[in-house]
Amino acid sequence: xxxxxxxxxxxxxxxxxxxxxxxxxxxxxxxxxxxxxxxxxxxxxxxxxxxxxxxxxxxxxxxxxxxxxxxxxxxxxxxxxxxxxxxxxxxxxxxxxxxxxxxxx
Numbered sequence: 001x002x003x004x005x006x007x008x009x010x011x012x013x014x015x016x017x018x019x020x021x022x023x024x025x026x027x028x029x030x031x032x033x034x035x036x037x038x039x040x041x042x043x044x045x046x047x048x049x050x051x052x053x054x055x056x057x058x059x060x061x062x063x064x065x066x067x068x069x070x071x072x073x074x075x076x077x078x079x080x081x082x083x084x085x086x087x088x089x090x091x092x093x094x095x096x097x098x099x100x101x102x103x104x105x
Contacts, residue, residue, distance in 0.1 A: 016039050016043040017043045019044060021039075035079060042077040043077055046077065058075070058077065061075070061081040061082050061083065062082060065083070071085075072085070074086060
């Protein structure tokens, strides 16, 4: 939407968690159809599982283990939900790569 002007939009996932991505005119922002519905189903399931047990779980997907710097793990949610094991993320170079003035002192 808007050529990515929103970037990593804070709280964007909430429409999928609560199933409101189908609200009229919201599809311009969230998308629509089977993929958006699958994402909403996976997010709702993961959040409800986390609230109930302290561990997010999506049926059919590998266990979403606890994140640590030594073993980072994320979850790709949607119709093909799966654990993702990214390479170690080095935070310091990422901060320095941001444009001047984008981050406070």
